Amino acid sequence: MAVFKQLDNAAAVAEQLGCADADAAMQLLGDEATLLHGLTALGWAAAGDYAVVRVAPVLSRFICGHEAPIRSFLHGETPLRDIYCALIVHLGDEGFELDPEQLLVTLRPHERVCHERLLEQLRQLPLRDVVHFLGFGLARGEYEQELADYLVANGLAGEVRLYGCDPYVDFSGSGIEEWTPSAAGEQQFDLILARWVLHHLEPAFRWQAFTPVARHLAPGGCLLILEEGDFRAADERRFADQLMALVLSSIDVINTLTFVAEWHEKSAESADAYYLQHLSADEIAVIESGFGFPFERQIIETGPGVFGQTIFAYRRLSR
Numbered sequence: 498m499a500v501f502k503q504l505d506n507a508a509a510v511a512e513q514l515g516c517a518d519a520d521a522a523m524q525l526l527g528d529e530a531t532l533l534h535g536l537t538a539l540g541w542a543a544a545g546d547y548a549v550v551r552v553a554p555v556l557s558r559f560i561c562g563h564e565a566p567i568r569s570f571l572h573g574e575t576p577l578r579d580i581y582c583a584l585i586v587h588l589g590d591e592g593f594e595l596d597p598e599q600l601l602v603t604l605r606p607h608e609r610v611c612h613e614r615l616l617e618q619l620r621q622l623p624l625r626d627v628v629h630f631l632g633f634g635l636a637r638g639e640y641e642q643e644l645a646d647y648l649v650a651n652g653l654a655g656e657v658r659l660y661g662c663d664p665y666v667d668f669s670g671s672g673i674e675e676w677t678p679s680a681a682g683e684q685q686f687d688l689i690l691a692r693w694v695l696h697h698l699e700p701a702f703r704w705q706a707f708t709p710v711a712r713h714l715a716p717g718g719c720l721l722i723l724e725e726g727d728f729r730a731a732d733e734r735r736f737a738d739q740l741m742a743l744v745l746s747s748i749d750v751i752n753t754l755t756f757v758a759e760w761h762e763k764s765a766e767s768a769d770a771y772y773l774q775h776l777s778a779d780e781i782a783v784i785e786s787g788f789g790f791p792f793e794r795q796i797i798e799t800g801p802g803v804f805g806q807t808i809f810a811y812r813r814l815s816r
């Protein structure tokens with residue numbers, strides 16, 4: 498069973514929070530001060546940070562008010578989906594909102610570390626007059642545009658043509674060309690980026706949605722997947738993995754509600770339409786088996802702290 502040991506952050510979550518088992522976790526997480534300390538110790542933000550100070554009380558109230566299902570989740574019984582859907586509804590009931598600008602201040606250091614690691618990958622791209630760059634699940638594509646500008650400004654490409662594959666976005670007037678694998682013919686991409694997307698695709702469809710896209714990577718091209726989480730195989734799940742999933746999914750829900758508030762009315766219906774499950778090692782293996790070309794893979798961690806992201810960088814070999 499493939500296990501990416503270097504990505505095993507889950508034990509660190511349990512240790513930092515001082516939780517040895519599900520019962521201890523319930524006691525500690527329900528206490529606002531402990532949760533606040535835990536989120537800081539886990540490397541999310543500095544003590545006194547706006548987002549941590551705002552999030553800790555609402556999360557601890559949520560945990561206290563949903564003790565039975567969360568305890569059951571930590572024991573591996575209730576599915577994660579039940580928990581984050583309940584959190585979305587709870588945030589709506591409390592009228593919880595964060596100021597996106599201030600939340601960005603918290604997230605920016607993590608995001609910039611990822612950004613620097615991604616730029617290192619971009620600098621290794623073979624020089625091309627025209628770079629064909631596909632954003633998979635790119636939303637409005639602002640980040641892809643930033644990378645495209647970087648390529649041109651640094652002489653790594655004469656020109657970048659930007660394509661987008663995201664079924665929930667209307668690209669008209671954006672300068673981004675809509676692309677889907679079914680309509681695509683022989684189009685190949687020198688660069689494909691999927692940033693924070695795959696954990697929002699249901700596992701049963703992840704590779705069906707993604708591998709047909711990855712297959713359009715040009716020889717010598719680079720495919721970058723950026724994900725958060727722990728890539729331990731599902732049948733080895735331990736208490737620490739459950740705790741990790743609880744922490745990461747709560748933060749993911751809060752980020753999404755803050756930055757794309759229009760997608761969520763914090764109701765049961767919108768919770769139902771929201772999907773979140775971090776990738777497992779098995780899924781990475783299945784995704785890779787669908788590429789259909791020889792490749793080199795680098796796994797790049799962007800810590801410190803458990804909120805660090807992981808970058809999977811694939812280079813399609815020319816042979």
Ligand SMILES: C[S@@+](CC[C@H](N)C(=O)[O-])C[C@H]1O[C@@H](n2cnc3c(N)ncnc32)[C@H](O)[C@@H]1O
Pocket residue numbers: 633634635636637640662663664665666691692693694697698706
């Ligand atoms: C958390 S957002 C990340 C947005 C962007 N990549 C970024 O880094 O800011 C997840 C994105 O995945 C997109 N998405 C969801 N299902 C998808 C699918 N089947 N194919 C492509 N994109 C999808 C959503 O529309 C959304 O834009």
